[in-house]
Amino acid sequence: MKLHxxxxxxxxFDKTMSVIIVxxxxxxxxxxxxxxxxxxxxxxxxxxxxKFDKYLEALGIPNRSEAISDIIRDKLTGEKINDQNSLCFxxxxxVYDHHKREIEKKLNSIQHDHFRSIIFTSHVHxxxxxxxxxxxxxxxxxxxxxxxERVLALKGVKHGKFVLTSLME
Ligand code: NI
Numbered sequence: 001m002k003l004h005x006x007x008x009x010x011x012x013f014d015k016t017m018s019v020i021i022v023x024x025x026x027x028x029x030x031x032x033x034x035x036x037x038x039x040x041x042x043x044x045x046x047x048x049x050x051k052f053d054k055y056l057e058a059l060g061i062p063n064r065s066e067a068i069s070d071i072i073r074d075k076l077t078g079e080k081i082n083d084q085n086s087l088c089f090x091x092x093x094x095v096y097d098h099h100k101r102e103i104e105k106k107l108n109s110i111q112h113d114h115f116r117s118i119i120f121t122s123h124v125h126x127x128x129x130x131x132x133x134x135x136x137x138x139x140x141x142x143x144x145x146x147x148x149e150r151v152l153a154l155k156g157v158k159h160g161k162f163v164l165t166s167l168m169e
Pocket of ligand 1: 132
């Protein structure tokens with residue numbers, strides 16, 4: 001995109017006007033972005049669609065298009081960990097009973113094996129028995145997969161979950 005401009009044209013505008021011009025250009029560019037939206041028809045069971053709409057209502061998501069875009073994006077992000085060479089960011093989260101024999105020692109040892117993947121870890125004492133830990137990771141998909149599998153497969157680790165995020169738009 002090119003503004004038809006010359007030196008004289010801009011010389012007459014103060015900073016405020018420049019800001020307005022930038023805003024107009026940005027708006028027209030976001031307008032262009034919207035033109036890239038595609039419409040398509042989907043056949044889906046009525047009952048399933050009803051459940052989906054209730055779910056959207058409960059979450060306050062304004063429309064199906066937005067929700068479906070999110071689901072597709074999530075799915076593609078999830079697939080991305082299969083792309084073993086791409087840089088991924090994610091969170092490993094789990095709960096464990098710290099009385100379980102040697103579990104803290106084992107978790108600590110696994111984390112040290114994978115220290116290069118870890119940005120930070122945090123520990124919360126949920127109650128007398130249970131601990132919640134989160135580990136924020138950044139590494140290649142392959143390294144994160146190995147690390148996650150080892151942590152979540154450990155006996156005594158409950159409610160283990162891995163949330164992958166990426167820089168995908
Ligand atoms: Ni604890």
